[in-house]
Amino acid sequence: MRHGSICGVGLHPKGVEPVGRQIRLASATVALQTSFIRESEIGSSMETVKTVYKIFIKGRIKDVWREITRTNEPLPFFFNSSMHTTELGEGAPLRMRTPSGKYTGVVGEVLEFDPPHRFSHTFKFTQLDDPYCKVTYELKEVSGGVDFTLISEDLVPGSKTEKYMKQGEEIIGTTLKALVEKRPLPVKSRFILLMCKWTEFMTPKKSLTTNWPLNK
Numbered sequence: 076m077r078h079g080s081i082c083g084v085g086l087h088p089k090g091v092e093p094v095g096r097q098i099r100l101a102s103a104t105v106a107l108q109t110s111f112i113r114e115s116e117i118g119s120s121m122e123t124v125k126t127v128y129k130i131f132i133k134g135r136i137k138d139v140w141r142e143i144t145r146t147n148e149p150l151p152f153f154f155n156s157s158m159h160t161t162e163l164g165e166g167a168p169l170r171m172r173t174p175s176g177k178y179t180g181v182v183g184e185v186l187e188f189d190p191p192h193r194f195s196h197t198f199k200f201t202q203l204d205d206p207y208c209k210v211t212y213e214l215k216e217v218s219g220g221v222d223f224t225l226i227s228e229d230l231v232p233g234s235k236t237e238k239y240m241k242q243g244e245e246i247i248g249t250t251l252k253a254l255v256e257k258r259p260l261p262v263k264s265r266f267i268l269l270m271c272k273w274t275e276f277m278t279p280k281k282s283l284t285t286n287w288p289l290n291k
Contacts (some may be wrong), residue, residue, distance in 0.1 A: 124230040124237055128244040134222040134255040140191035142254055143212055149174050151260065152251040154243075154271050156180055161289055163186050168289045169196050173271075178278045178285040183207065196226075201282040205236040221255075223248065 131146040132139055142152065144163055149155040156171040165188060173179035186209070187195040195211040206229075213224040225244055230268055250264040260268075 105128050125228045128195045128225040130223050130248040132252045132255050136191050136216045136221045139221050140257050146277050179284045205234045
């Protein structure tokens with residue numbers, strides 16, 4: 076059985092083992108909150124997880140926005156995946172593909188697109204059977220730079236998606252910060268990008284791009 080190596084959130088080369096085990100939060104600029112939301116349905120209730128990650132970026136809001144919305148080219152802050160879509164607008168399909176284009180690690184649909192302040196979409200790892208969650212990027216212009224917030228919602232407690240999302244937030248934030256501030260990428264980011272490149276061949280067949288066309 077082949078193990079996954081999609082770098083929607085980095086995976087260990089020996090299998091679906093999160094690189095996040097090697098990660099330690101060490102930046103005073105980083106804030107991570109986890110809260111639980113109780114959703115009630117007729118005859119049942121479901122508990123979901125919401126995480127909020129914040130980091131300050133010294134730069135222009137238009138530069139941060141451009142970095143998170145570039146399409147059809149590798150995005151270092153998102154593990155070198157390329158964002159493919161028909162157009163960036165409400166209701167548009169979204170696919171995050173490996174640089175080679177052979178595999179699609181994440182699929183979703185744009186929910187909100189409000190330049191340069193808010194970008195929201197559904198999110199699902201193609202290699203997992205977990206349900207879709209919701210991801211939102213919020214940008215707020217402040218003195219000297221931008222407050223960047225990454226919100227993940229509707230995560231199933233204890234799921235692999237919850238684990239990967241929590242582990243990926245710091246890498247996304249610190250890599251994005253380095254890109255906009257034109258500084259060298261953190262060592263952890265460079266290591267994970269290298270591992271994504273080396274382990275692409277281990278990606279499960281269910282994540283082949285032919286299984287996840289834009290019109291699906």
